[in-house]
Amino acid sequence: METSKPELKLIQMSDVEAEEVSWLWYPFIPYGKLTIIQGDPGDGKTTFVLNAAAKLSKGISLDTGLQSEEPINIIYQTAEDGLADTVKPRLEGAGADCSKIHVIDESDKSLSMVDERVEQAIIRTGAKLLILDPLQAYLGGGMDMNRANEARDMTKKLGALAEKYKCAGIN
Numbered sequence: 001m002e003t004s005k006p007e008l009k010l011i012q013m014s015d016v017e018a019e020e021v022s023w024l025w026y027p028f029i030p031y032g033k034l035t036i037i038q039g040d041p042g043d044g045k046t047t048f049v050l051n052a053a054a055k056l057s058k059g060i061s062l063d064t065g066l067q068s069e070e071p072i073n074i075i076y077q078t079a080e081d082g083l084a085d086t087v088k089p090r091l092e093g094a095g096a097d098c099s100k101i102h103v104i105d106e107s108d109k110s111l112s113m114v115d116e117r118v119e120q121a122i123i124r125t126g127a128k129l130l131i132l133d134p135l136q137a138y139l140g141g142g143m144d145m146n147r148a149n150e151a152r153d154m155t156k157k158l159g160a161l162a163e164k165y166k167c168a169g170i171n
Helices: 045-057 083-093 116-125 148-165
Strands: 023-025 074-078 129-133 168-170
Touching: 045 074, 045 083, 045 129, 074 083, 074 116, 116 148, 148 168
Parallel strands: 074 129, 129 168
Antiparallel strands: none
């Protein structure tokens, strides 16, 4: 049995209309794209993203040289820390407006990065920042992060969501 090969489609760059990138934090976190926060365990990745979320929830710039913006809504998903005993106290300690920070309830079903609830939450809240902490926890059952083709498909779907809603994604 022969497998059908996909039809070759080419795009000429002369047909592509250039677009400006808009930034949540120039030049580090663009809207409509995924940003990976990488580091060894204990380096402070979660502390960094929670402090960033706190500032952004109040419209405070992440950089001293930049103007403050409007407060933004944020979706923060964590698979490692308790909401009541760790996340909220850290957010409050960093001065967050906790009414701007939302968590998708996973009590009935675990969340994956391609779960339709992610898109629903972005739409309902108007979130401009989605944080999945850590990324590996949201790959979904049976997904192997070390299999590039599987991981690429998942992040590609999440990236398409970020682009569609002009939402920055931090993983």
